Amino acid sequence: MDILNLLNSHKSIRAYADKDISEDLLDELINASCRASNTGNMQLYSIIATRDKQLKEKLAPYHFNQKMVTEAPVVLTFCADLNRFEKWCDQRNAQHGYDNFQSFYWATIDAILAAQNFCIAAESRGLGICFLGTTTYLTKEIIEVLNIPKHVVPVTTVTVGYPKDDNAPLSDRLPVEGVLHKETYHDYTAADIERIYAPKEALPENQNFVKINNKENLAQIFTDIRYKKEDNELFSERLLNTLKEQGIF
Amino acid sequence: MDILNLLNSHKSIRAYADKDISEDLLDELINASCRASNTGNMQLYSIIATRDKQLKEKLAPYHFNQKMVTEAPVVLTFCADLNRFEKWCDQRNAQHGYDNFQSFYWATIDAILAAQNFCIAAESRGLGICFLGTTTYLTKEIIEVLNIPKHVVPVTTVTVGYPKDDNAPLSDRLPVEGVLHKETYHDYTAADIERIYAPKEALPENQNFVKINNKENLAQIFTDIRYKKEDNELFSERLLNTLKEQGIF
Numbered sequence: 111m112d113i114l115n116l117l118n119s120h121k122s123i124r125a126y127a128d129k130d131i132s133e134d135l136l137d138e139l140i141n142a143s144c145r146a147s148n149t150g151n152m153q154l155y156s157i158i159a160t161r162d163k164q165l166k167e168k169l170a171p172y173h174f175n176q177k178m179v180t181e182a183p184v185v186l187t188f189c190a191d192l193n194r195f196e197k198w199c200d201q202r203n204a205q206h207g208y209d210n211f212q213s214f215y216w217a218t219i220d221a222i223l224a225a226q227n228f229c230i231a232a233e234s235r236g237l238g239i240c241f242l243g244t245t246t247y248l249t250k251e252i253i254e255v256l257n258i259p260k261h262v263v264p265v266t267t268v269t270v271g272y273p274k275d276d277n278a279p280l281s282d283r284l285p286v287e288g289v290l291h292k293e294t295y296h297d298y299t300a301a302d303i304e305r306i307y308a309p310k311e312a313l314p315e316n317q318n319f320v321k322i323n324n325k326e327n328l329a330q331i332f333t334d335i336r337y338k339k340e341d342n343e344l345f346s347e348r349l350l351n352t353l354k355e356q357g358i359f
Numbered sequence: 360m361d362i363l364n365l366l367n368s369h370k371s372i373r374a375y376a377d378k379d380i381s382e383d384l385l386d387e388l389i390n391a392s393c394r395a396s397n398t399g400n401m402q403l404y405s406i407i408a409t410r411d412k413q414l415k416e417k418l419a420p421y422h423f424n425q426k427m428v429t430e431a432p433v434v435l436t437f438c439a440d441l442n443r444f445e446k447w448c449d450q451r452n453a454q455h456g457y458d459n460f461q462s463f464y465w466a467t468i469d470a471i472l473a474a475q476n477f478c479i480a481a482e483s484r485g486l487g488i489c490f491l492g493t494t495t496y497l498t499k500e501i502i503e504v505l506n507i508p509k510h511v512v513p514v515t516t517v518t519v520g521y522p523k524d525d526n527a528p529l530s531d532r533l534p535v536e537g538v539l540h541k542e543t544y545h546d547y548t549a550a551d552i553e554r555i556y557a558p559k560e561a562l563p564e565n566q567n568f569v570k571i572n573n574k575e576n577l578a579q580i581f582t583d584i585r586y587k588k589e590d591n592e593l594f595s596e597r598l599l600n601t602l603k604e605q606g607i608f
Contacts, residue, residue: 230476297508
């Protein structure tokens with residue numbers, strides 16, 4: 111399959127067949143994951159692959175009981191990891207200084223690049239994946255379940271398995287002109303915003319979603335239901351506190 | 360080409376042929392970039408494609424004059440962008456609350472996922488890419504050159520072009536066991552660290568690097584030369600200040 115076709119046909123897969131992923135295949139995919147670019151070749155990430163049923167059940171509530179966590183054969187928690195590199199430095203009489211936001215930010219980038227490589231590799235082998243953004247909400251609880259030490263922070267979770275069905279349509283995206291700026295950033299005029307968001311707002315499923323939720327428009331679905339200001343602020347504070355507890359600040 | 364082979368043969372390309380990238384090809388690659396997973400399908404990122412020679416020359420010092428910035432036909436600055444989504448909400452009477460760390464973190468993840476999709480798409484079409492981690496160092500200066508508004512923060516830069524030569528060897532990676540944890544995180548013993556880092560330390564180019572820099576070992580190359588504690592702390596403070604100035608906190 112052409113690689114652009116693979117990228118362009120990506121869908122999040124939330125229902126998995128009752129079929130395991132072999133250790134060999136998982137190793138092959140993790141190996142490809144690690145070929146992603148990373149900061150200074152320090153590889154400031156770790157990947158936790160959870161298959162155990164009881165552990166997945168313990169994780170599930172901290173991902174708001176999304177069924178993929180218990181139903182997928184493998185749950186991968188991608189972590190920003192400064193700990194391993196620091197331990198190496200400690201054993202080499204090298205005075206490191208990675209307990210700061212900049213280093214954590216590199217580690218976040220490294221973890222996400224590795225995660226996306228994993229997902230593309232997995233999809234190329236017929237697997238389906240779903241990213242769980244919930245990882246940065248109840249991060250402290252996930253840290254406890256997965257026995258994650260200081261200077262390591264889970265940043266995203268990917269569930270992976272063979273798709274039960276993949277009949278779902280592609281999700282929509284903004285037109286390229288909506289995200290691409292030529293030469294410098296060109297801030298959006300009111301007319302730009304109207305044009306860029308019109309196709310998304312016109313989709314029957316989105317119009318139906320607005321109707322059944324009794325909202326005025328699609329934007330309110332995001333601000334009043336899915337990503338409310340008070341939740342965002344609460345989870346911000348929690349995440350910053352967890353970063354402090356993990357020794358990042 | 361098999362997709363795993365493509366991922367496994369990734370190299371950062373730092374020398375580019377004098378050959379432009381067509382607008383059509385760039386649009387095709389950005390389109391594939393946007394198919395990446397993202398938070399709640401909000402697509403909280405923007406991509407700035409800079410081709411103009413003078414602009415690239417203005418950017419170059421803020422990437423520590425790495426030659427890829429001026430020599431690559433296209434410099435892509437991937438930004439965490441809450442601004443576009445907020446403007447849409449404003450035009451829809453939707454009370455948003457995205458000026459916080461959690462939302463910025465989602466936007467960072469979205470931008471990096473899109474960046475990695477772009478890179479894989481580009482490599483599948485014979486282009487070469489290089490990530491510039493410098494984006495999070497002199498972020499404020501990059502913001503000024505690229506005219507980036509509040510609630511938008513550049514998070515990584517990718518230079519892209521046709522490779523001048525690609526004879527460089529693959530860079531090394533830790534063995535899979537070095538980054539993969541089964542079921543839960545298993546913290547590294549001293550013996551683990553020795554085993555995991557041994558192949559990297561044994562590489563002739565790394566041993567030579569240690570020798571010419573007059574250091575005891577490879578870890579000190581990182582801590583004493585490449586990523587010094589005082590620099591990391593300085594750039595952390597700068598990045599946090601820039602986030603404040605951009606209205607994130």
